[in-house]
Amino acid sequence: MNRFSWWLVDLVSRGLDRDERDAVRGDLAESGETGGQALYQVLGLILRRQVALWMHWRPWTGLALIAVPLGIFFCAASKTLAYGSAIYLWLYANYWSPVILEHTAYRHDFLYFVGMTLLHYGTLAGLAWVSGFALGFVSRRSLPLNGLLFGLLLFFSEILYVPDSPGWVVSAVGSLLRFFRRFAVDALHLPVYGLRVFGHNYHSVNAVVFEHAFYRILFPILVQIFLVLLPSLWGTRQSMVLLNRHKEHS
Amino acid sequence: MLGEFEYLLLTAAARLGEDAYGAAIRQEIETATRRSCSIGALYTTLDRLESKGLVKTWMGDPTPQRGGRPKRMVRVTAKGIQAATAFYDAVSRVSRGVSWAPNRIVEQ
Numbered sequence: 001m002n003r004f005s006w007w008l009v010d011l012v013s014r015g016l017d018r019d020e021r022d023a024v025r026g027d028l029a030e031s032g033e034t035g036g037q038a039l040y041q042v043l044g045l046i047l048r049r050q051v052a053l054w055m056h057w058r059p060w061t062g063l064a065l066i067a068v069p070l071g072i073f074f075c076a077a078s079k080t081l082a083y084g085s086a087i088y089l090w091l092y093a094n095y096w097s098p099v100i101l102e103h104t105a106y107r108h109d110f111l112y113f114v115g116m117t118l119l120h121y122g123t124l125a126g127l128a129w130v131s132g133f134a135l136g137f138v139s140r141r142s143l144p145l146n147g148l149l150f151g152l153l154l155f156f157s158e159i160l161y162v163p164d165s166p167g168w169v170v171s172a173v174g175s176l177l178r179f180f181r182r183f184a185v186d187a188l189h190l191p192v193y194g195l196r197v198f199g200h201n202y203h204s205v206n207a208v209v210f211e212h213a214f215y216r217i218l219f220p221i222l223v224q225i226f227l228v229l230l231p232s233l234w235g236t237r238q239s240m241v242l243l244n245r246h247k248e249h250s
Numbered sequence: 251m252l253g254e255f256e257y258l259l260l261t262a263a264a265r266l267g268e269d270a271y272g273a274a275i276r277q278e279i280e281t282a283t284r285r286s287c288s289i290g291a292l293y294t295t296l297d298r299l300e301s302k303g304l305v306k307t308w309m310g311d312p313t314p315q316r317g318g319r320p321k322r323m324v325r326v327t328a329k330g331i332q333a334a335t336a337f338y339d340a341v342s343r344v345s346r347g348v349s350w351a352p353n354r355i356v357e358q
Contacts, residue, residue, distance in 0.1 A: 019309050019320075019322070020293065020322070022309075022312075022319045022320055023271075023272055023293075023309065023321060024272070024289055024293065025317065025319050026272075026273070026312070026316035026317060026319030026320060026321060027272045027273035027276065027289060027316075027321075028289070029315070029316050029317040029319065030273045030315055030316045031273055031276070031277070041288060041289040042289070044289065044290035044291075045288075045289050045290035045293055045294070046290075047290065048290040048294045049294070
């Protein structure tokens with residue numbers, strides 16, 4: 001238990017600057033605190049640091065301009081992408097035939113689907129990386145809260161999942177999404193096949209696909225984890241490394 | 251004007267002199283006040299005092315009893331000494347004549 005507490009101390013103390021982390025861990029070791037007491041002390045310090053930090057404009061900028069809008073955007077975009085590609089995935093998985101590769105028109109359709117899906121997935125992952133990088137860069141010290149909020153917003157619709165009406169995400173943030181959609185669909189060519197039917201009782205149109213829990217629930221979550229969450233965490237980590245390197249040199 | 255905890259921290263650091271650092275100051279405050287002193291309060295107050303120019307802090311050398319981790323050393327500046335003196339004088343003046351002060355006689 002004590003070892004677990006000290007492991008938690010190590011983990012949470014990463015929320016402190018390196019010099020302060022070393023000094024605090026040294027003080028705790030010297031004072032002979034138990035793991036539980038040490039954890040309480042470190043959490044208290046982090047809480048005080050966060051409260052002081054949120055008195056300034058910078059973390060609020062990260063919250064208002066990056067964490068909240070992009071969390072909502074990636075939630076809707078990743079679900080749209082997942083649902084759109086799930087239909088074709090289901091189609092090819094259930095009706096696969098060698099004829100698809102032999103016949104020119106079928107082959108063209110199949111390769112177009114594979115190519116566009118990879119392009120869209122790559123675009124989404126790339127945008128997530130950039131967003132994570134920006135979030136880490138703008139709100140480095142307030143990252144625990146901003147990152148948590150970004151993650152909650154990303155998975156929000158999955159946690160409070162309403163099976164037959166994914167369009168509530170769009171209607172709730174309609175104007176924001178229209179703004180992003182102009183860039184995401186027109187400029188970055190995110191899939192239009194999903195967005196066009198989004199909000200038009202999407203699941204009932206393709207009920208045969210979405211009656212499977214895999215396509216309805218698990219697949220969108222996998223897309224959110226692998227194409228948004230992990231790339232954004234990677235981007236955040238990269239910005240941290242860059243900032244720490246810059247700090248060491250200056 | 252200093253806050254109560256700021257004064258305690260400055261006084262503890264001044265008493266410790268060259269040996270003033272996080273854990274030692276914390277121990278000194280706990281011994282004097284007979285109350286626990288959280289690391290959060292200590293380090294955030296240290297930052298505040300440093301930003302006011304009342305103390306100067308720097309990272310010291312790592313020691314084995316601290317698991318090879320460095321200390322955050324503290325030195326009270328001249329401005330800090332002035333602020334602590336002003337606080338002490340104010341507390342002494344305002345305490346004269348009250349029942350809990352050692353000298354209850356009001357100076358004329």
